[in-house]
Amino acid sequence: MTFADLNIKPSILKALIKENYTAPTPIQEQAIPAVLAGRDLFGCAQTGTGKTAAFAVPIIQLLSAQTGKSTKLRQIRSLILTPTRELAIQISDNMKAYSQNTDLRCLAIVGGVSQAGQERSLEQGTDVLIATPGRLMDLVNQKVIDLQYIQILVLDEADRMLDMGFINDVKKIISKMPSNRQTLFFSATLPPEIAQWVKSLLVNPVKVEITPVSSTAERIAQSVYFVDKENKQQLLNHLLQDPSIVSALVFTRTKHGADRVVRSLTKLKVSAQAIHGNKSQNARQASLNNFKSGVTRVLVATDIAARGIDVEQLSHVINMNLPNTPETYVHRIGRTGRAGYSGIAVSFCEQEEMPYLKDIEKLIKKTIPVVKDHPYPMLNATPPLKVQAPSAPSLKKKIKARR
Numbered sequence: 001m002t003f004a005d006l007n008i009k010p011s012i013l014k015a016l017i018k019e020n021y022t023a024p025t026p027i028q029e030q031a032i033p034a035v036l037a038g039r040d041l042f043g044c045a046q047t048g049t050g051k052t053a054a055f056a057v058p059i060i061q062l063l064s065a066q067t068g069k070s071t072k073l074r075q076i077r078s079l080i081l082t083p084t085r086e087l088a089i090q091i092s093d094n095m096k097a098y099s100q101n102t103d104l105r106c107l108a109i110v111g112g113v114s115q116a117g118q119e120r121s122l123e124q125g126t127d128v129l130i131a132t133p134g135r136l137m138d139l140v141n142q143k144v145i146d147l148q149y150i151q152i153l154v155l156d157e158a159d160r161m162l163d164m165g166f167i168n169d170v171k172k173i174i175s176k177m178p179s180n181r182q183t184l185f186f187s188a189t190l191p192p193e194i195a196q197w198v199k200s201l202l203v204n205p206v207k208v209e210i211t212p213v214s215s216t217a218e219r220i221a222q223s224v225y226f227v228d229k230e231n232k233q234q235l236l237n238h239l240l241q242d243p244s245i246v247s248a249l250v251f252t253r254t255k256h257g258a259d260r261v262v263r264s265l266t267k268l269k270v271s272a273q274a275i276h277g278n279k280s281q282n283a284r285q286a287s288l289n290n291f292k293s294g295v296t297r298v299l300v301a302t303d304i305a306a307r308g309i310d311v312e313q314l315s316h317v318i319n320m321n322l323p324n325t326p327e328t329y330v331h332r333i334g335r336t337g338r339a340g341y342s343g344i345a346v347s348f349c350e351q352e353e354m355p356y357l358k359d360i361e362k363l364i365k366k367t368i369p370v371v372k373d374h375p376y377p378m379l380n381a382t383p384p385l386k387v388q389a390p391s392a393p394s395l396k397k398k399i400k401a402r403r
Helices: 010-018 026-036 051-064 085-098 115-123 133-141 158-163 167-175 192-201 229-239 255-267 281-293 326-333 351-364 395-402
Strands: 041-045 078-081 106-109 128-131 152-155 182-187 206-210 220-226 248-251 272-275 298-301 316-319 343-349
Touching: 010 051, 010 085, 026 041, 026 051, 026 182, 026 206, 041 051, 051 078, 051 085, 051 128, 051 152, 051 182, 078 085, 078 167, 085 106, 085 128, 085 281, 106 115, 106 133, 115 133, 128 133, 133 167, 158 167, 158 182, 158 192, 167 192, 182 192, 229 255, 229 343, 255 272, 255 298, 272 281, 281 298, 316 326, 326 343, 326 351, 343 351
Parallel strands: 041 182, 041 206, 078 128, 078 152, 106 128, 152 182, 220 343, 248 298, 248 316, 272 298, 316 343
Antiparallel strands: none
């Protein structure tokens, strides 16, 4: 199947070809016709499945088909809510690329930067607004933004917005827009709160479920190192001596932990930067751009800041700390192995994290191979109460084997 088979109009097809889009992904194939038909949609899809184009392309087609208005009279007709600044900017970039041959305007507004510049941009008018809940709520309360003309609402990464405590802001925002809108709801997981939210917001929705959250891409080689907490940094330093680790996204549990890792790596002359909530938006975007361009070899992130990090050829994801929510593990390692490339996911597991490992393996329905041949083995390790897989080859051997 091609995008032309989905009845995408030529101007948008031309833009997709320019952006090197060939065949639609499964979620695009199923979602685009439903959205074009005006249906509400619930998409359960994890990162890397192509869901941005799944909602962006039909929104552009629907809005651009309407009678155009003068620039001064432009009203916000579609709102895309997303949990993080990085993801909002990424969606905005994609929307602009897909709509480059139309006269639609797209604008992202996020926290962490001057509001004055955003107000000036809003005065110019925009058809599609991509926003984080906090900054949007501020501007709505100040009557800078009017949501009464919204025709299409997108809630992206809804489970993360719930985790980050945005649900009340989102509910208030939704109350400011027409009830007869089209609503597109995307979430990688379906906890009870999200399921209830779907029931209350969507009317007879089309459900598209792609790659259940319990699955991990087959092209991602996973391994785990048992290591004492105090030796995790030394183990990371040791692994990064391998030049075949071209780029690594390292996850830490806390913002201060991310900064500590960067300081340690910098002393070893390893180019590294941190990205987390304490950084300004400009600093976060600069770090992300440096990582994407290869100027920075290691990007150290917390889970919240990592939403929106999309690096096509990221070679490694390294979990300094195992997450206590197994679904988060799947999202983390999904940052590598994207767009048909292979990837490697490495996790460090201290004694207190053994239960987390057990939960992760239960969710993904496989045992993660344990690397025993390393210089910082855990002392008096007590593995999870289950049969462990045979020892995996060392990281360097594994990389050579994959070449």
